[in-house]
Amino acid sequence: MTLDAPAVAGTPRAISSTALETRMAGHRGRTWGHVGRYALLSVLAFVVLFPLYITVVNSLLTPEQIASRPPTFFPTNPDWSTYSRAWTNGHFGQYMLNSFVVTTIIVAGQLVTAILAGYAFAFLDFPFKRTLFVAFLATLMVPFEVTIIQNLTTVTNLGLYNTYAGLAVPFLATGFGAFLMRQAFLGVPQDLMDAASLDGYGHWRFMVRVAVPLARPAVAALGVFAFLTAWNQYLWPLLVTKDDEFRTVQIGLKQLRNTSIDQVNVTFAGVVIAVIPLVVLLLVFQKQLVRGLTAGAVKG
Amino acid sequence: MSRHRTRMIRAALAAVAAVGLAVGALPMSGAGASVRHQSSGAKCPLGALKRAKGPVEITMWHSMPRANEATLQKLTDKFNASQDKVQVTLLNTITYEDTLQKYVAGLSTGDLPDLVQIGDGDTQQMIDTQSVLPAQACVKADHYDLSGHLKRVIDYYTIQKTLWPMPFNVSGPVLYYDKTKFKSAGLDPEQPPATLDAITADSKQIVDRGVAPAGFGLKTEPGNLEQWLAKAGELYVNQGNGRKGRATTSLFDNRTGREVYAWMKDIVDRGLAVTNPDRGGSIYDNLLGIGNGTHVMTIETSASLGTITDVLGSGAYPDIDLGVGPMPGPSGNGGVNVDGAALWIVKKSAPAKQAAAWEFAKFLNTAESQATWAAGTGYVPIVTAAADSPAVQELWARIPGYKVAYDQLLSGPSNLATAGPIIGDYAGVQTAVRESWQRMLSEGTSPRAAAKAGAEAADAAMQEYNARVGG
Numbered sequence: 001m002t003l004d005a006p007a008v009a010g011t012p013r014a015i016s017s018t019a020l021e022t023r024m025a026g027h028r029g030r031t032w033g034h035v036g037r038y039a040l041l042s043v044l045a046f047v048v049l050f051p052l053y054i055t056v057v058n059s060l061l062t063p064e065q066i067a068s069r070p071p072t073f074f075p076t077n078p079d080w081s082t083y084s085r086a087w088t089n090g091h092f093g094q095y096m097l098n099s100f101v102v103t104t105i106i107v108a109g110q111l112v113t114a115i116l117a118g119y120a121f122a123f124l125d126f127p128f129k130r131t132l133f134v135a136f137l138a139t140l141m142v143p144f145e146v147t148i149i150q151n152l153t154t155v156t157n158l159g160l161y162n163t164y165a166g167l168a169v170p171f172l173a174t175g176f177g178a179f180l181m182r183q184a185f186l187g188v189p190q191d192l193m194d195a196a197s198l199d200g201y202g203h204w205r206f207m208v209r210v211a212v213p214l215a216r217p218a219v220a221a222l223g224v225f226a227f228l229t230a231w232n233q234y235l236w237p238l239l240v241t242k243d244d245e246f247r248t249v250q251i252g253l254k255q256l257r258n259t260s261i262d263q264v265n266v267t268f269a270g271v272v273i274a275v276i277p278l279v280v281l282l283l284v285f286q287k288q289l290v291r292g293l294t295a296g297a298v299k300g
Numbered sequence: 301m302s303r304h305r306t307r308m309i310r311a312a313l314a315a316v317a318a319v320g321l322a323v324g325a326l327p328m329s330g331a332g333a334s335v336r337h338q339s340s341g342a343k344c345p346l347g348a349l350k351r352a353k354g355p356v357e358i359t360m361w362h363s364m365p366r367a368n369e370a371t372l373q374k375l376t377d378k379f380n381a382s383q384d385k386v387q388v389t390l391l392n393t394i395t396y397e398d399t400l401q402k403y404v405a406g407l408s409t410g411d412l413p414d415l416v417q418i419g420d421g422d423t424q425q426m427i428d429t430q431s432v433l434p435a436q437a438c439v440k441a442d443h444y445d446l447s448g449h450l451k452r453v454i455d456y457y458t459i460q461k462t463l464w465p466m467p468f469n470v471s472g473p474v475l476y477y478d479k480t481k482f483k484s485a486g487l488d489p490e491q492p493p494a495t496l497d498a499i500t501a502d503s504k505q506i507v508d509r510g511v512a513p514a515g516f517g518l519k520t521e522p523g524n525l526e527q528w529l530a531k532a533g534e535l536y537v538n539q540g541n542g543r544k545g546r547a548t549t550s551l552f553d554n555r556t557g558r559e560v561y562a563w564m565k566d567i568v569d570r571g572l573a574v575t576n577p578d579r580g581g582s583i584y585d586n587l588l589g590i591g592n593g594t595h596v597m598t599i600e601t602s603a604s605l606g607t608i609t610d611v612l613g614s615g616a617y618p619d620i621d622l623g624v625g626p627m628p629g630p631s632g633n634g635g636v637n638v639d640g641a642a643l644w645i646v647k648k649s650a651p652a653k654q655a656a657a658w659e660f661a662k663f664l665n666t667a668e669s670q671a672t673w674a675a676g677t678g679y680v681p682i683v684t685a686a687a688d689s690p691a692v693q694e695l696w697a698r699i700p701g702y703k704v705a706y707d708q709l710l711s712g713p714s715n716l717a718t719a720g721p722i723i724g725d726y727a728g729v730q731t732a733v734r735e736s737w738q739r740m741l742s743e744g745t746s747p748r749a750a751a752k753a754g755a756e757a758a759d760a761a762m763q764e765y766n767a768r769v770g771g
Contacts, residue, residue: 064615064617068592149405149408153408153409161411238401239406254394254398258394259367
């Protein structure tokens with residue numbers, strides 16, 4: 001018995017130590033898994049962030065430092081004056097304001113038209129619905145360059161040349177937006193529609209109170225996408241404006257870019273300034289965007 | 301892969317251009333006119349400006365980057381202040397390419413400037429828009445004397461005795477090299493290579509002596525092929541370089557052209573030259589390489605000289621002594637043609653505005669303006685009197701390289717070869733040459749086959765354009 005005691009005492013100890021070891025081994029395995037995953041993510045993040053980083057670095061260097069090899073990765077004597085020069089030379093004061101106004105109009109317009117059209121395609125029955133939807137999709141195949149001259153003629157004939165309205169009007173509705181919102185609305189269960197109509201909801205109230213809130217990730221994704229495209233426009237604003245009053249930020253940026261190599265640091269500073277609104281926007285809407293991207297991944 | 305993408309982009313651009321040109325050309329084809337040189341009918345409405353009450357306001361579109369824009373603005377302010385008949389407003393339309401695009405788009409909407417600065421390569425396209433008043437009409441009406449201008453400059457923009465735009469900013473390709481490294485390699489720093497073979501020989505000596513990893517920085521700039529043929533005194537395209545009639549085929553797949561192709565292939569294959577593209581982010585690598593010591597010579601436009609001098613003189617490159625020489629080329633009796641841009645008077649503007657545009661173009665061509673312009677920007681002064689001015693002489697004393705570009709335009713005979721090619725689809729021909737070089741240098745196509753393929757692609761581009769505009 002006395003001999004048994006240690007054995008008995010030892011057994012649970014042995015068991016528990018084995019279990020602990022197993023647990024620890026599992027934990028260790030998971031830890032290593034985490035380490036591996038984070039290492040991989042760090043590498044990928046580095047690859048993605050490096051161009052941004054080097055842009056910021058270059059904006060603080062002298063042109064000679066940018067040109068020299070091996071390249072400088074850490075600015076020892078940052079020259080912040082490039083930012084004020086970029087701001088003045090690229091007319092960013094006026095151009096940024098214009099870009100904000102135009103981009104806001106375009107984003108608002110696209111959201112309204114896309115939600116209304118997407119809702120109609122998802123929930124309403126009307127003649128030629130399929131044909132119309134295909135026609136909407138077909139517009140996705142037409143590059144903007146093909147319609148640009150016609151759009152310019154139309155906008156000029158409407159008397160909108162060199163105005164905010166002229167800058168925004170061709171982009172207020174897109175086939176892509178209608179398509180995206182239709183797909184999001186198709187994910188809203190029919191039962192909800194039935195329940196809502198029992199409660200006396202019409203289409204308008206159902207859309208505003210139920211469908212749109214449920215499709216929030218898609219709305220956010222569309223909003224950010226519209227913002228990105230509108231903010232980055234170059235050719236259209238160049239064609240439809242005739243003075244500094246209505247020019248947008250990308251024109252200022254290209255003006256900075258179209259210069260000699262003794263100004264490259266200023267160009268980089270201009271890029272950083274122009275990209276700040278986009279970065280802020282992405283940070284704010286990060287969550288909705290990720291959900292928006294995966295929203296259609298699994299059929300619910 | 302990338303060639304495929306380039307072709308896609310080119311096709312897309314061609315489509316845009318086609319739409320634009322079709323729209324621009326439609327009213328004219330409706331009138332049954334596909335005449336190319338209808339300058340005889342165009343009248344320069346000088347009287348309209350004289351009769352105009354109050355100042356006539358005109359707009360000029362230009363593509364001058366920051367530093368040059370400041371000089372242009374200074375000249376414009378001076379012009380505006382000097383008289384009360386004409387007031388000029390400048391609009392920066394960013395690049396030559398963008399300016400032409402905006403101009404072509406404006407043809408269908410009427411949103412056009414009164415005077416527009418267009419890159420030299422787009423001369424035929426501008427004529428084909430049938431929207432411009434040839435400067436020749438005003439030269440005639442105003443009894444304007446062109447004899448003070450550099451002949452080569454007037455030659456370039458004159459087609460069948462019609463001066464189309466007023467010349468303005470002119471540059472030319474020159475050889476940049478580091479005199480210090482020339483000395484280290486046992487070469488005479490005052491004797492830069494004058495021929496393509498000399499570039500190879502000097503490069504070999506530089507590499508053999510371990511002075512630099514390579515001798516020459518070869519930028520694959522298709523414009524150089526035009527220059528090399530002009531230097532050899534040969535035509536680049538048929539119909540007298542497109543000056544006796546619309547050019548339909550290229551001529552660079554000849555002895556000289558093949559010599560250039562073979563030279564490029566040889567110097568790159570032997571590791572004596574490093575290449576960099578003429579578009580995208582690496583376009584300055586041939587110049588930067590001289591500073592960084594990867595090679596010792598390169599060919600680049602004289603327009604870069606001011607910047608290069610500033611950068612090299614900034615103290616970051618204390619051991620570089622920059623030399624500038626005439627562009628080396630194949631043997632033959634010719635000379636380089638002009639690069640740069642010129643000023644077009646828009647016919648769709650009111651008569652008084654056309655005359656006002658002429659007045660301003662004339663002002664920018666005075667000896668005084670050209671001296672200010674050349675000293676402020678580094679472009680070649682295009683009137684001989686400007687070259688004698690103190691401002692320009694002072695510039696040349698400080699940076700002798702500028703004089704090289706000027707002298708180079710004075711040397712050689714004046715003929716259709718040195719006048720330079722006029723091509724409708726200029727960009728398409730450039731792409732054809734660029735792609736044939738890419739294939740030769742990176743995919744191992746033989747120089748002979750590459751020159752042939754380049755010429756065929758260039759012919760296809762020209763003929764497609766000609767078919768489109770009905771020439």
